[in-house]
Amino acid sequence: MRMPSRIVxxxxxxxxxxxVLTGCASSSGRGPVTDLQVLVPQGPGSGFDVTARAxxxxxxxxxxxxxxxxxxxxxxxxxxxxxxxxxxxxNGRFLLVMGLGLVGAAYTNRSTAAITEPxxxxxxxxxxxAIVVPADSPYGDLAQFVAAWRAAPSALPVGGGSTVGGPxxxxxxxxxxxxxxxxxxxxxRSFAGGGELLPAVLDGRLAFAxxxxxxxxxxxEAGQLRVLAVTGTRRIPGLDAPTLRESGIDLVFTNWRGVxxxxxxxxxxxxxxxxxxxxxRGSPEWKKVLAxxxxxxxxxxxxxxxxxxRSQNRRVASVLTQLGLT
Numbered sequence: 001m002r003m004p005s006r007i008v009x010x011x012x013x014x015x016x017x018x019x020v021l022t023g024c025a026s027s028s029g030r031g032p033v034t035d036l037q038v039l040v041p042q043g044p045g046s047g048f049d050v051t052a053r054a055x056x057x058x059x060x061x062x063x064x065x066x067x068x069x070x071x072x073x074x075x076x077x078x079x080x081x082x083x084x085x086x087x088x089x090x091n092g093r094f095l096l097v098m099g100l101g102l103v104g105a106a107y108t109n110r111s112t113a114a115i116t117e118p119x120x121x122x123x124x125x126x127x128x129x130a131i132v133v134p135a136d137s138p139y140g141d142l143a144q145f146v147a148a149w150r151a152a153p154s155a156l157p158v159g160g161g162s163t164v165g166g167p168x169x170x171x172x173x174x175x176x177x178x179x180x181x182x183x184x185x186x187x188x189r190s191f192a193g194g195g196e197l198l199p200a201v202l203d204g205r206l207a208f209a210x211x212x213x214x215x216x217x218x219x220x221e222a223g224q225l226r227v228l229a230v231t232g233t234r235r236i237p238g239l240d241a242p243t244l245r246e247s248g249i250d251l252v253f254t255n256w257r258g259v260x261x262x263x264x265x266x267x268x269x270x271x272x273x274x275x276x277x278x279x280x281r282g283s284p285e286w287k288k289v290l291a292x293x294x295x296x297x298x299x300x301x302x303x304x305x306x307x308x309x310r311s312q313n314r315r316v317a318s319v320l321t322q323l324g325l326t
Contacts, residue, residue, distance in 0.1 A: 032063055032276075033059070033276055034066045036095065037091075038097065038259075039073055039096045040073065044072055051097050051099075051124070051257045053070055056068040059280055062285060064276040076105070077102075079109045079113065082098070085260065092266050092268075092269025095121065095259040095273065097258075098115075099255060100166070100167045100256055101162050101163070103115050104166050105163060105166065108320065108326075116306075118263055119263060121259045122277045123256055123257075124281075125295040126256040127254060129168075129230065130241070131171075131230075131231070132225045133225070133226055134224070135225060141247075142229045142247040143247065143248070146179050149176075153185035153186065157188075157189055158172045158189070159188075159189045159206040160197065160209065161197045161215060163190055164188075165316070169190070175253075184322070197215070202224060212294075213227070213236055213294060228241070228247075229241060229246075229247050229249075231252065232254050233245075254296075259273075259277070261273065270302065274302055277301075281299050
């Protein structure tokens with residue numbers, strides 16, 4: 001039986017519309033991404049781990065990825081996971097969460113895999129760091145501390161929660177350079193995360209400590225630690241502490257995190273990954289994640305992120321060479 005011409009026409013329009021919409025979705029590269037694996041180069045509870053699980057949950061909640069799997073692979077300050085990522089070759093459903101700490105670790109651990117080998121997908125967040133002293137410290141502000149540090153650099157040990165070559169070491173070294181202290185005179189002491197760092201600064205084994213503000217927030221709010229300065233471009237909301245620039249020191253330093261894919265992931269797969277992360281970035285759910293962790297949006301996609309990684313690699317190599325660590 002022949003269908004009425006009007007029904008045929010409507011059916012044709014609906015079919016054409018569906019085809020157009022399907023084509024648009026395909027060309028945009030948008031998800032959902034299936035079988036996505038997210039690799040964390042440190043153990044549970046680390047900054048990389050928190051970032052990875054926040055990304056995976058948000059992608060899942062927004063139906064941009066189907067039950068992404070997060071796996072921790074610590075070892076050699078993250079370079080074991082870097083080598084694993086490089087070895088994944090063309091796997092376009094694989095992301096490594098990485099950041100400034102892994103850039104330095106690739107040098108200090110003599111990694112066989114270079115930080116520039118993976119395919120850049122997106123820089124996601126950055127966070128301001130904090131310079132803190134015990135509440136009973138004699139240094140009431142950053143100017144007083146810097147004066148004492150200049151007078152006797154090696155007598156004022158600084159602690160951080162990252163390994164040698166990580167952001168917690170790079171910050172005091174660059175701060176020393178900015179105030180005229182030779183980098184090699186910085187007495188940096190590495191601790192395995194905030195859990196070990198906090199007792200050391202609270203009981204006076206350290207003159208000061210540096211790390212992401214979130215590592216110190218509870219102790220600052222409890223009156224056990226005092227923040228002399230934060231290192232980003234702006235003050236941290238709710239915290240009465242100046243930036244380094246407000247304190248007369250021309251330095252901005254932030255820790256950042258992003259994701260990279262294996263070296264030979266296809267352009268189509270990378271395009272899709274970038275697209276779903278861009279969609280995530282604009283969502284209220286992700287904005288809530290940023291606010292809850294004290295992170296700042298610093299999204300850089302694909303090639304732009306690659307340019308940034310190469311610049312950070314050169315910068316870190318220069319600092320570590322001055323310290324004799326490369």
